[in-house]
Amino acid sequence: MSSQDVTQRFLFEHADVRGELVSLNQSYNEILAKHTYPEPVKALLGEMLAAAVLLSTAIKFDGLLIMQARSSGPLSTLMVECSSQQEVRAIARYSDDLSGEGLAELMPDGVLAITIDPDQGQRYQGVVALEGDSLADALAGYFDSSEQLPSRFRLLADGRTARGFMLQALPANRQADPDERKETWNRLSVLADTLTVEELMALDNQTILHRLYHEEDVRLFDERPVSFRCSCSAERSGNALVSLGREDAFLLLEERGGEIEVDCEFCNTRYLFDRAALVELFEKARDHAQSLH
Numbered sequence: 001m002s003s004q005d006v007t008q009r010f011l012f013e014h015a016d017v018r019g020e021l022v023s024l025n026q027s028y029n030e031i032l033a034k035h036t037y038p039e040p041v042k043a044l045l046g047e048m049l050a051a052a053v054l055l056s057t058a059i060k061f062d063g064l065l066i067m068q069a070r071s072s073g074p075l076s077t078l079m080v081e082c083s084s085q086q087e088v089r090a091i092a093r094y095s096d097d098l099s100g101e102g103l104a105e106l107m108p109d110g111v112l113a114i115t116i117d118p119d120q121g122q123r124y125q126g127v128v129a130l131e132g133d134s135l136a137d138a139l140a141g142y143f144d145s146s147e148q149l150p151s152r153f154r155l156l157a158d159g160r161t162a163r164g165f166m167l168q169a170l171p172a173n174r175q176a177d178p179d180e181r182k183e184t185w186n187r188l189s190v191l192a193d194t195l196t197v198e199e200l201m202a203l204d205n206q207t208i209l210h211r212l213y214h215e216e217d218v219r220l221f222d223e224r225p226v227s228f229r230c231s232c233s234a235e236r237s238g239n240a241l242v243s244l245g246r247e248d249a250f251l252l253l254e255e256r257g258g259e260i261e262v263d264c265e266f267c268n269t270r271y272l273f274d275r276a277a278l279v280e281l282f283e284k285a286r287d288h289a290q291s292l293h
Contacts, residue, residue, distance in 0.1 A: 006223040007053050007086060008205050013217040015184045016170040021205045022053045024088075024162040027228040031090050032159065034268050039159055040101045041092050045078055046157020047135045049090055050164030052082040053226055054153070055114065055139075058168060063118035069130055071110030074098040078107075087229040089266045103134055112138050143168070152189055156200055163200050165208075167192050188213070232264035237271040238281045246282050253278055 007022040028046055037045065048067055056065045062084045069078040077093040100106050110130030117123050128142045136153035143151035154165040167188060175181045191212050199208060209218055240262065241249050253260055253275060260278070262271045273281070 004223070005226040007057055007226055008223045009057060009221040010205075010209055011219045011221070012184075012188070012213075013219055014174060015188070015216075016172055016174050016181060017185060017188055018058075018168055018170055020054045020057050020164070020166045020168075021208065022050050022162075022164040022226065023205075024049055024053070024226060025160070027088055027226055028157070028162045029160065030228040031088070034266070035092070037092055038094070038098055040106060041075060041094055041098070042159040043157045044075065044103065044106065044135065045080075045090055045092050046159070046162035047155035047164075048078050048080045049082075049088055050155050050157065050162045051135060051139055051153065052080040053086055053088065054164045054166040056082040056084060056086060057224070058166070059116060061116060061118045062120070063116065066113075066115040066117060068113045068115070069107060069110055069135075070113075071107035071130065073106055073108045073110065074100065075106035081231075083229075086224060086226040088226060089228060089230045091266050103130065103132075103138070112142060114142065150185060150189075152192055154192070154195055154200060156197060158201070161201060165192070165195060165200060188216070230264060230267040230269070232267060232269055232271075234271050237262040237264075238273065238277075241273060241278065242281055242285045249278060249282070250275075 005024050005027045007020060010019045010021070024046070028049060031045070031049070032042055048069065052065055052067045055067070059065065065082045067080045070076065075092065075094045075098065080088065080090040082088045098106070107130055111127055112130045113125055113127045115123065115125040126142065128138070128145060130138050131141055132138045134155070136155045139153050140151055143149050149169055151166065151168040156163045169185050172181060175184060195208065195212060199211065206220060209220060241260065244252065258274060260273045262273065263269070
């Protein structure tokens with residue numbers, strides 16, 4: 001299988017069903033290299049990365065898709081951001097005494113939030129209980145309940161490669177008869193369930209689709225690249241300090257011995273601000289505020 005980081009859409013020509021296959025290698029490994037995660041956390045974070053990319057291709061928007069799972073268990077947070085250009089970053093938070101494997105053990109009684117944050121327009125968020133034995137089960141439940149679009153997912157990650165498969169019903173178009181649509185969806189779903197772990201992790205997309213759906217008329221679209229990119233910057237970090245207010249920011253500067261460190265949780269990049277930098281930040285903020293009046 002190609003080691004490229006790509007996502008690839010497919011469509012059934014005579015059915016109201018679409019799908020997506022994603023493969024993550026370099027981007028997944030770049031994210032993991034920023035932190036020292038236990039193996040079970042690496043696996044779940046990889047699954048969520050694959051899921052976020054799959055979902056980002058299904059939603060027509062310019063902006064960010066944010067997936068966040070929270071729990072009172074040993075793995076308290078999984079968070080992935082994927083842009084409409086399929087640029088990803090991710091983070092996990094967990095207790096030092098983390099033990100167990102799998103979603104049910106690591107994130108009991110958790111909730112899953114999916115947020116669409118468009119560049120223009122209103123922010124939208126859907127939240128569901130993190131139910132099922134896997135993230136794939138939880139996502140299927142989310143779409144079945146909130147979106148009324150039956151969806152099936154296969155998500156796999158081993159700390160080196162993350163793979164994802166999505167099958168999703170579309171609004172009625174090619175098949176107007178409800179019974180026919182239901183029969184088609186059930187048949188394609190049953191065939192998807194025959195996809196093995198070994199096949200998903202080892203085979204290229206075209207071979208996977210041929211094995212699953214060689215009797216169907218399937219159109220496979222061009223690959224789209226996926227890459228790791230953190231959206232942090234010195235400017236954003238400076239804006240965070242400005243938001244504290246001048247008095248509190250300079251008080252913090254004194255407490256920190258004349259230099260404030262702002263660390264990005266996602267990529268561990270460190271931004272340093274001394275007194276001169278802080279003065280410049282607030283002067284720029286003042287000039288910008290005056291230009292708006």
